[in-house]
Amino acid sequence: MSHDPTPIADLTASALLRRFRSGELSPVEAAEAALQRVRDHDKAVNAFCLVDEATTLEAARAAEQRYRQIRPMGQLDGVPVAIKDVFLTRGWPNLKGSKTVDPAGPWEQDAPAVAALRRHGFVPLGKTTTPELGWKGVTDCPCYGVTGNPFAPSRTAGGSSGGSAASVALGMGPLALGTDAGGSIRIPAGFSGIVGHKPTQGRVPLWPASPFGQLAHPGPMTWTVEDAARLMNVIAEPDPRDPTLPPAGGDYVAALAGGINGLRIAFSPDFGYVDVDPEIAAAVASAARTLEALGAHVEAVDPGFPDPRESFDLLFFGGAANALRSIPESRHSEMDPNLIEAAGSVRDASMLDYLAAMNERAALIEQMSRFHQRYDLLLTPSLPIPAFTAGLEVPEGWHDRRWPSWTPFTYPFNMTGQPACSVPCGFTQAGLPIGLQLVGPRHADGLVLRAAHAYQQAAPLTHIRPARVGHDSGL
Secondary structure (H helix, E strand, O other): OOOOOOOHHHOOHHHHHHHHHHOOOOHHHHHHHHHHHHHHHHHHHOOEEEEOHHHHHHHHHHHHHHHHOOOOOOOOOOOEEEEEOOOOEOOEOOOOOOOOOOOOOOOOOOOHHHHHHHHOOOEEEEEEOOOHHHOOOOOEEOOOEEOEEOOEEEEEOOOOOHHHHHHHHOOOOOEEEEEEOOOOOHHHHHHHOOEEEEOOOOOOOOOOOOOOHHHOEEEEEEOOHHHHHHHHHHHOOOOOOOOOOOOOOOOOOHHHOOOOOOOEEEEOOOOOOOOOOHHHHHHHHHHHHHHHHOOOEEEEOOOOOOOOHHHHHHHHHHHHHHHHOOOOHHHHHHOOHHHHHHHHOOOOOOHHHHHHHHHHHHHHHHHHHHHHHHOOEEEEEOOOOOOOEOOOOOOOOOOOOOHHHHOOOOOHHHHHOOOEEEEEEEEOOOOOEEEEEEEOOOOOHHHHHHHHHHHHHHOOOOOOOOOOOOOOOOO
């Protein structure tokens, strides 16, 4: 038996798999530990909107049998995974945070990422909270209520994958699925102190098509970069229902090796136009020095594009308005009023306005492609501010009504489709997490993850879990 004192629920997926294979630990024990964490701590943060213990334990027992027979199934057999409630999941309602969805279903199909997880023997933990239709960078909605930050429940966990972020940080499962159309993986990863990777657009199959079109990216949310790579290996498998039909993605875990000696990293602390909180600026500057100490050539330089906010708003909120078209106006009163307002802000835009935004997107893609001819990676803060009061779209007294105003480092790379990973790099004096963002050229997910892994190995914060509320079973 191992003498590792780490509680079972705090073990990474990689550590769980090693113990499952050695017979030291059973998938049932791992599932029970995760479920106990949900029972003990979810009331404080509201990360889950659906928990189905019978289904979770049934899958865990099946995995346990396969290990006993030395016939594990795929790369994640027996590992608990939480699923953001925008992914179709057979047998479970997919409400997307909206009272306008009939929970009766039928719910007979899996989204591609969930189907891939089933092929690899995962243990489904439940569905995690999202704002209505995944429309904003915080997590609250009329359907589920407010999701709190795992390090400070009165603050926001970020969004729209806030439930997934809080669940991972609190050990309510080592892996979670998120989606990101403007920062919805990286924002909650940054605010909640976890790793969140937005893959290259199209790298992870997506079906049904997102209302946010090519801005939308499914991806992994985990405690370590190694686990993010492991989850990428599974969810990046092709699925014929995604018309982009991306080819096989390679082995992202193997891609972590090799370090970053000689890499050319552009460090842009503020893009030349963003006001960044001084504590965040200092933490990310320190991270840049760490990357330099690992052998990278780090140069302070901005990518040089003007803020694409206006075009992003038209593309993103146009997607939200398009999603509302399928919901009768008579039911809009049951929905998040800020979603209705934001969608209404672009309703009068013309086709020419939309095409102009698409032209700016194309120009931004070209500009960043040229930028990466000179630099392998771009380093920025994940967010310019720390987590603020839960239940608000923007901080108190903020200068703008809409959430993209405080996420300037994330949404440009939804427009370009580049891979981008948020990794914890420190805490504010108030104990709130700070994240750095590493951005790479399109299709360079392995490179982004390798650099993120090298940083996390050199400056690990993985031993710092949130102080938990209520009874901790020791599991």
